[in-house]
Amino acid sequence: MANRYSDNSVSLSATQLYCERDDRVLFDRLNLAVNNGDLLQLAGPNGAGKTTLLRLLAGLNRDFDGALQWHGQPLSVVFSDYARQRLYLGHLAAIKRGLTPLENLRWLVSPWMSAESAAVITDDDLWRALEAVELGGYEETPCNQLSAGQQRRVGLSRLAIVSAPLWILDEPFTALDIAGVAWLETQIQQHVARNGAVIITSHHALQNIPSLTRLDLGELALAGGLS
Numbered sequence: 246m247a248n249r250y251s252d253n254s255v256s257l258s259a260t261q262l263y264c265e266r267d268d269r270v271l272f273d274r275l276n277l278a279v280n281n282g283d284l285l286q287l288a289g290p291n292g293a294g295k296t297t298l299l300r301l302l303a304g305l306n307r308d309f310d311g312a313l314q315w316h317g318q319p320l321s322v323v324f325s326d327y328a329r330q331r332l333y334l335g336h337l338a339a340i341k342r343g344l345t346p347l348e349n350l351r352w353l354v355s356p357w358m359s360a361e362s363a364a365v366i367t368d369d370d371l372w373r374a375l376e377a378v379e380l381g382g383y384e385e386t387p388c389n390q391l392s393a394g395q396q397r398r399v400g401l402s403r404l405a406i407v408s409a410p411l412w413i414l415d416e417p418f419t420a421l422d423i424a425g426v427a428w429l430e431t432q433i434q435q436h437v438a439r440n441g442a443v444i445i446t447s448h449h450a451l452q453n454i455p456s457l458t459r460l461d462l463g464e465l466a467l468a469g470g471l472s
């Protein structure tokens with residue numbers, strides 16, 4: 246099993262972020278910091294800019310003004326290191342439907358198995374991660390024969406296997422049943438309790454996490470008078 250949290254230091258900061266899309270300001274003068282043990286929930290109405298901000302924080306979009314830093318270095322400069330320290334799960338399942346869960350997961354964790362990475366992820370780890378998301382028995386079934394919730398679980402199985410201290414999760418509860426929601430809540434609680442950090446967009450009310458901070462982009466826009 247990969248050695249989780251071998252380098253677990255989280256220090257992500259955003260300073261004076263400004264972003265607009267289609268001539269509309271999504272956020273302006275936005276400052277935030279995420280460190281070990283933090284859980285930041287981005288809230289706001291549809292179109293407020295939650296996914297846009299998450300993608301900026303994940304280093305996947307550089308169309309903004311202001312500074313994004315990882316351990317005091319510009320995200321763009323340290324991106325290859327940052328990309329292994331943060332695990333980004335987008336709002337889509339992000340799997341290849343013609344492949345099996347096992348094949349998808351092997352592909353999804355490949356950035357953590359590269360020559361530069363110290364992580365060792367074995368096939369047994371992959372099978373255990375799929376078992377953890379209740380996909381035991383479906384490991385070698387093509388994903389196009391799985392339900393929407395099961396396909397979502399394939400992507401979520403990365404949480405059970407990748408050793409990244411910072412999780413960035415975009416609407417991860419989508420399509421999950423009650424048991425899936427409970428499993429994911431537990432993963433998030435445990436990750437934060439073990440000194441990891443999580444940034445999440447979700448309309449789901451997260452429970453029992455004292456370090457939860459909520460950032461409502463809709464309220465921010467009203468308070469800051471964003472146009």
Ligand SMILES: Nc1ncnc2c1ncn2[C@@H]1O[C@H](COP(=O)(O)OP(=O)(O)OP(=O)(O)O)[C@@H](O)[C@H]1O
Pocket residue numbers: 266267271289290291292293294295296297298
């Ligand atoms: N690639 C793009 N090009 C142009 N505009 C975009 C692009 N992506 C998003 N937008 C616009 O940016 C705004 C914010 O979108 P975003 O997806 O970040 O909102 P959101 O808060 O995540 O919404 P939701 O709750 O519906 O998921 C929207 O008005 C959207 O139309």
